[in-house]
Amino acid sequence: MAQDRNGAAPDHHAHHDDRADDAPLAIAMRGVVKRFGTVVANDGIDLPVRKGEIHALLGENGAGKSTLMNILFGLYHPDEGEIAVDGRPAGFKGPRDAVTAGLGMVHQHFMLIPRFTVAENVILGSEGSGVALDRPAAERRVGELAERYGLRVDPRARLGDLPVGVQQRVEILRALYQGSRTLILDEPTALLTPQEVDELYAILRRLRAAGDTVIFITHKLREVAAISDRVTVIRRGRTVGTRITAETTAAELAELMVGREVVLRVERPPAHVGDPVLVAQGLTVAGGHGQPALADLSLTVNRGEILGVCGVEGNGQAELVETLAGLRRPDAGRVLLKGQDVTAADPHDRRRAGLSYIPEDRHNRGLVLDFSLAENVLLGNADDAPFSRAGRIDARFARSLTRRLMQTFDVRAPSPETPARSLSGGNQQKLIIARELHREPDALLAIQPTRGLDVGAIEFVHRQLVRERDQGRGVLLISFDLDEILDLSDRILVLYQGRIVGEFLSGKVSRTELGLRMGGRSEDGQGREREGARTSAGAAA
Amino acid sequence: MDDFFTISLLVATLRTATPLIFAALGGLLSERSGVVNIGLEGLMLVGAFMAATGAHYAGDPFVGLAIGVGAATLAAVIHAVWCITLRGDQVVAGTAINLLGLSIPAFLTQRLFDTAGRTPTIDRLPTIGRGLNVLVPVAFLLVPIVWYLLFRTKPGLRVMAAGEDPRATESVGINVARYRYACVLASGALAGLGGAVLSIGDLSFYTSNMTQGRGFIALAAVIFGNWSPLGTLAATLLFGGAQAIQIQAQTTGLPISTDVLIALPYVLTLIAITGLFRNSLPPAGLGRHPTTG
Numbered sequence: 001m002a003q004d005r006n007g008a009a010p011d012h013h014a015h016h017d018d019r020a021d022d023a024p025l026a027i028a029m030r031g032v033v034k035r036f037g038t039v040v041a042n043d044g045i046d047l048p049v050r051k052g053e054i055h056a057l058l059g060e061n062g063a064g065k066s067t068l069m070n071i072l073f074g075l076y077h078p079d080e081g082e083i084a085v086d087g088r089p090a091g092f093k094g095p096r097d098a099v100t101a102g103l104g105m106v107h108q109h110f111m112l113i114p115r116f117t118v119a120e121n122v123i124l125g126s127e128g129s130g131v132a133l134d135r136p137a138a139e140r141r142v143g144e145l146a147e148r149y150g151l152r153v154d155p156r157a158r159l160g161d162l163p164v165g166v167q168q169r170v171e172i173l174r175a176l177y178q179g180s181r182t183l184i185l186d187e188p189t190a191l192l193t194p195q196e197v198d199e200l201y202a203i204l205r206r207l208r209a210a211g212d213t214v215i216f217i218t219h220k221l222r223e224v225a226a227i228s229d230r231v232t233v234i235r236r237g238r239t240v241g242t243r244i245t246a247e248t249t250a251a252e253l254a255e256l257m258v259g260r261e262v263v264l265r266v267e268r269p270p271a272h273v274g275d276p277v278l279v280a281q282g283l284t285v286a287g288g289h290g291q292p293a294l295a296d297l298s299l300t301v302n303r304g305e306i307l308g309v310c311g312v313e314g315n316g317q318a319e320l321v322e323t324l325a326g327l328r329r330p331d332a333g334r335v336l337l338k339g340q341d342v343t344a345a346d347p348h349d350r351r352r353a354g355l356s357y358i359p360e361d362r363h364n365r366g367l368v369l370d371f372s373l374a375e376n377v378l379l380g381n382a383d384d385a386p387f388s389r390a391g392r393i394d395a396r397f398a399r400s401l402t403r404r405l406m407q408t409f410d411v412r413a414p415s416p417e418t419p420a421r422s423l424s425g426g427n428q429q430k431l432i433i434a435r436e437l438h439r440e441p442d443a444l445l446a447i448q449p450t451r452g453l454d455v456g457a458i459e460f461v462h463r464q465l466v467r468e469r470d471q472g473r474g475v476l477l478i479s480f481d482l483d484e485i486l487d488l489s490d491r492i493l494v495l496y497q498g499r500i501v502g503e504f505l506s507g508k509v510s511r512t513e514l515g516l517r518m519g520g521r522s523e524d525g526q527g528r529e530r531e532g533a534r535t536s537a538g539a540a541a
Numbered sequence: 542m543d544d545f546f547t548i549s550l551l552v553a554t555l556r557t558a559t560p561l562i563f564a565a566l567g568g569l570l571s572e573r574s575g576v577v578n579i580g581l582e583g584l585m586l587v588g589a590f591m592a593a594t595g596a597h598y599a600g601d602p603f604v605g606l607a608i609g610v611g612a613a614t615l616a617a618v619i620h621a622v623w624c625i626t627l628r629g630d631q632v633v634a635g636t637a638i639n640l641l642g643l644s645i646p647a648f649l650t651q652r653l654f655d656t657a658g659r660t661p662t663i664d665r666l667p668t669i670g671r672g673l674n675v676l677v678p679v680a681f682l683l684v685p686i687v688w689y690l691l692f693r694t695k696p697g698l699r700v701m702a703a704g705e706d707p708r709a710t711e712s713v714g715i716n717v718a719r720y721r722y723a724c725v726l727a728s729g730a731l732a733g734l735g736g737a738v739l740s741i742g743d744l745s746f747y748t749s750n751m752t753q754g755r756g757f758i759a760l761a762a763v764i765f766g767n768w769s770p771l772g773t774l775a776a777t778l779l780f781g782g783a784q785a786i787q788i789q790a791q792t793t794g795l796p797i798s799t800d801v802l803i804a805l806p807y808v809l810t811l812i813a814i815t816g817l818f819r820n821s822l823p824p825a826g827l828g829r830h831p832t833t834g
Contacts, residue, residue, distance in 0.1 A: 094714070095711075095712060095713075095714050096714035099713075099714060105712070107712070110709075111706070111708065111709035111712040111713070112706075112709060113702055113705045113706050113709055113710075113825075114705075114825070115705055115822075115825065116701075116702070116705070120698060124698060124699070124702050124710070124713050124715070125699075125710075125713030125714050125715050126713070127695045127698065128695075130695070131694050131695055131696065132693060132694055132695070133693055133694050133695050133697070133698055174713075178713075
């Protein structure tokens with residue numbers, strides 16, 4: 001409960017302390033094993049978290065981070081291993097026990113109720129004794145707690161009206177209200193703008209200063225360096241090492257995480273920009289709540305360049321890519337492919353005209369999971385020779401092509417007959433990319449092409465995109481990951497509320513500037529935007 | 542329009558709205574907790590039939606009332622187990638309850654009374670004047686009580702949380718299933734009350750399918766009233782009023798076709814259901830389970 005949070009221990013500044021090795025452990029997980037049927041999700045994980053430190057838990061998707069945290073939080077029961085919280089053995093039967101022991105979880109997808117107020121969300125489950133609900137008193141308590149930790153938020157505001165960053169603050173506030181002294185944050189930056197990330201970091205540092213402990217789950221090396229005191233790396237369900245952040249390097253961490261040396265940033269020679277290949281003119285698409293999803297949006301993708309569109313999720317990315325791919329008719333505006341108006345053409349016709357599409361959701365849009373790899377390669381191609389002749393599908397050709405593609409694109413699977421469902425996310429994505437690229441398209445649409453992939457697979461996908469660019473194709477890359485945009489793009493557009501609110505040449509813009517634009521603000525008015533607009537006009541001419 | 546007409550219209554509205562209020566408050570609680578309850582009609586029928594049957598055997602309408610409410614609550618247990626524990630389809634479960642509500646009385650009247658869907662005549666519940674039975678004020682009193690429970694108490698907050706996002710609610714250690722059970726059982730009891738009003742309050746016997754769709758109208762009132770107790774009350778009064786006008790018009794002979802008038806409450810219901818009222822917002826977690834959420 002909030003009331004017993006006054007005794008913040010000032011003697012736990014482990015991160016400044018030379019005797020850090022002696023610091024008591026807030027969380028000690030030893031030899032944790034968790035099996036699901038034949039799958040071993042955690043295969044002997046050690047996680048020593050000291051009191052008062054920010055401890056990063058780094059690992060690829062599927063490495064076992066979430067399983068481990070669910071065990072710590074009492075949602076799963078480990079098959080083997082020991083867990084101690086504040087030196088006492090902990091066998092939590094459920095989240096309730098974990099909360100009682102002083103753990104608090106900030107979920108990646110917030111466990112909050114949009115229609116409730118901030119105060120209602122915070123007190124839910126810890127309303128205090130009695131049957132009657134005293135809202136004003138609850139709002140006062142929540143307001144006071146927020147103030148003490150410098151978490152600016154109005155307890156009476158309706159949660160759904162607040163920006164994502166503030167909603168996350170409410171999750172943190174709730175954990176504090178429940179009396180948590182150890183906060184677990186699961187991929188907390190996924191939905192935030194860079195500025196919101198900075199604010200989150202500031203909050204976490206304040207918590208650390210107050211003696212609280214933070215476990216920060218991430219797969220991004222940049223975040224480990226930015227915020228953590230120590231880092232534990234796990235790979236394939238095993239702890240591969242715990243390091244003091246200041247004494248390690250991104251390269252070492254990447255290698256620990258992947259198990260081999262990784263190129264963190266794909267080599268990108270200067271672009272040879274050619275003619276426009278994919279052009280959108282004045283696209284307008286209606287959205288919900290009377291707000292347009294796209295408002296008079298124009299962009300030009302040229303041959304030989306990667307045009308990156310950055311922005312926070314939900315600012316029109318889905319509508320933009322669907323309109324370009326032909327899955328959605330715009331209310332106004334045109335789409336031109338190689339100079340021809342394809343606004344009325346369906347996705348299939350656009351594919352034939354030279355457009356390839358790597359969708360964001362590989363399970364629903366990219367693949368039919370219960371089809372074999374060869375059948376998935378046939379998708380969208382089945383009408384054309386040499387895949388079919390006179391309406392008869394050449395299955396043998398599909399299989400042999402799939403086998404070749406599997407080799408070229410490093411899709412690891414037993415055979416072309418294997419169902420797509422049984423592949424890992426990275427291999428599924430490689431299969432989609434193989435299918436889309438073997439057509440040698442003129443323009444390539446890629447939205448979140450590396451979502452949920454591990455560092456190794458990301459490297460592969462990035463290489464492919466740059467290779468396509470160098471072969472003279474126009475690549476439109478839409479991503480919510482600003483680093484991905486910065487690493488790959490030759491030109492960058494910022495999408496905000498269905499509009500392009502900034503256009504920049506790569507290397508000529510700071511993360512801060514892009515972050516501000518993504519949040520709907522600007523640093524210095526219009527100066528640079530004009531420069532960008534000129535670039536675009538020149539390219540389109 | 543003379544005073545007599547106005548007053549009798551008002552009285553008729555109160556009478557016709559009463560069963561709707563009970564059933565709608567039940568539906569409101571169930572849906573606010575996140576469980577779709579299209580079985581209100583069946584629950585009302587079970588309540589109506591068992592109240593009349595109970596009153597017949599006990600010789601006391603209040604004993605009959607208790608039996609009717611108990612039976613409808615028991616029927617709601619089926620809905621709760623199917624929807625909450627077994628995670629079955631909530632619409633299918635509701636449909637099954639509706640079929641039960643039609644068939645069980647038909648079967649039992651045959652066995653017990655050797656009639657096709659009618660119980661013997663029994664003593665009605667006492668009235669408080671103008672032919673209104675004692676349950677009429679109870680229904681109206683329940684509206685502020687349900688409002689208070691939902692919006693001013695701790696269990697109310699948890700019920701609404703379960704209805705909005707069952708997963709988030711579980712994540713703070715609240716047993717969603719427990720609150721949903723309580724609400725679904727309460728919806729059974731309330732719908733049973735609504736049914737009993739018809740058979741042992743307004744009439745003095747049960748007759749086959751005597752609810753005539755009132756369970757569905759009550760459900761429409763919940764939607765119409767935007768899942769709020771006061772809004773739902775207003776909607777039940779509107780539907781009740783429409784029905785009262787129809788009855789009055791038939792007896793006084795207004796120059797409108799009775800078919801049109803009889804259809805009026807149902808047409809209103811249709812309008813409500815087709816979502817003509819766009820600003821009505823159902824609980825976000827309606828029909829969702831904690832883990833699939």
